[in-house]
Amino acid sequence: MKGANKIMVVGATSAIARSMIRSYASAKHALFLVGRDDSRLSVVARDARARGASEVSTLIMDIEDESAHARVVGTAVEALGGLDMVIVATGVMPIQATSGPDINNLRKTMSVNSVSVMIFVENVIEFIREKSPLTIVVFSSVAGERGRASNYVYGAGKAALDIFLQGLRGRLRGADIKVVTVKPALVHSPMTEECKKNALWVSADEVATDIAKCIDRGDVVIYTPRRWRFIMWVVRALPETLLHRLNI
């Protein structure tokens, strides 16, 4: 990865984040890892250290805890001596029952995947205040592009996030802060364990390599695997009745 070598990863125990952490560690970057689970976070940190990261620190934080955001960013900046990139890879995907979502699930999903991420990103921008160039990479999903019966609550959260990040890019035009939206498609991970899989599913490692390349290239909206940019263009064009009838 060119340029940036002080990287904060929030949601560091997620599958794609772990793959990205590994390649940044092999490239000897300095890492600040944030997650909710202490023992798992420390395993990810040990792995990063063993693979060659120049510096690895960790901190426990739940993204829903807004009061912790500024402290976490401040600690990262202090630990790494600056910050070049922030990756936000948090997210939950509760299984949506066929009869409709559980209201508590709905509230939680929107809070964790959508509102908390938006607030965190704003808090990061506020803290950094254009002191130095920064790239903020946020994980959304192709699920946010259409409302599908099988996963519309998760999709709604991601859709809100997409628009927010797009607007943020508009607001930050001319500033030294770049906001990147990553839209993974079908990726094998503990989060998608219960989904029915087929030949279109890919590994977290493949996707992580793709994302790193696209970030280096300067892309601001990354579909991964890349063919999904075309697939989603088709899916977006489908009339709604056809979308629901196809049940994709």
Next chain:
Amino acid sequence: MTIHRKMYRAWGLIPRQAQRAIGLDWSDDAANCVCGATEKVLAFGNGRSYGDVCLNQSGMLIDTEGLDNVLEFNDVEGTILCEAGVRIADILKVVVPQAWILPVLPGTRYITVGGAIANDIHGKNHLSGGTFGCHVEEIILQRSDGELLKCSRRENKKWFEATVGGLGLTGLILAVRLRLKRITSMEMRVSTNTFVGFDEMLSLSDEKRRSVEYLVGWLDMCGGSASSIRGAILCADHGPGRNVSKPYSTPVINVPCASIYPLIRRSTVGFANRVQYMRMKLRKSSQIMDIYRFFFPLDRVVNWNGLYGRRGLAQFQFVVERASILGVMDIILLLLRRYRQVPTMGVLKVFGSIQSPGLISFPREGITVAIDMKVDANTEKCVVAMNQLVAEHGGAVYPAKDRFMTREQFEVFFPGIGDFKNFIDPGFQSDFQKRVMS
């Protein structure tokens, strides 16, 4: 953690139906997974065993793909602590740039460390390096009764000896500490000598074995008799360069699935082997190769087993004393002819006297030959007959490659089985174990 059904297959492309499995992504879930299971389990790594040592069709598999963290790498003393799902490929990516390497390397880098220990794999340097288990310092083993054992030559020694080569039956290997070997270069100095006739090959290997670190023979067995076997002996040592940072070589071809029309068949094998023999003959007698090309030549074709078609392949690997090998090979070729089997290729290695710590480890002093063949209606009869031949000559057959050995043959090959059975975890089983141990 949920139970899912997925195609978990051995390298021989068995079974044809999905198996029940549970994904283990974090080692802190291991106790829950192993102790809370309602049926007997077996860890599944990367499915590079050829036969049913890695299968558990009447129980459940524990998919260890997610246990892939490297926990510690001491690049001063040369040790690495990693979870059991870490692959040889991943370890090399971490250690080679720091001028270390695993002391024993198998023919493919896509196996897990757990699988390497469970089968006590060997490489092309058994004479000086022994088996993989000889370089294992510590194994963390999760048992189904809740116990988490730290096993080494000093602590829980008997458990250590049962787990090395223990086919995953003593419990779930969670993490492993390995000792590494220093290298100065990613280059290997390789010499290639072709031969015609198995006895010429044996003289070549006798001549070369004491003066090189790595020795392997490639055999074209299409000729049908020991005197017509031809091939090449490759001898190699580390060095001479100083560069350890060359990029990792990537696969060239990916076979996406088992070919419907098997590309490996009687008509193509002979031709392919002739081409390979000519390529070996045309090689300079001494050349420099990078470590990936020397150790893992077949890794350039991902999923090459698909070329055998849906019925898959079987590999018969045996070891007998040096004194018996010529006679045994004569009869093996006779049996292959009698049962009309197509031996795609043979690989020969020399086993020395370094003892593995494993109770039922395969390598013992002698010559080992591994023969690949396409599976058809007669393969089982042929392999059982070959197993019998090896048993009569006091040798052994490698469980990691086997599908057909009988219980009686297994007990002859592995006299340590009586002692080993005391260490089998009652919560674990494998199709191989059900076939030959119960």
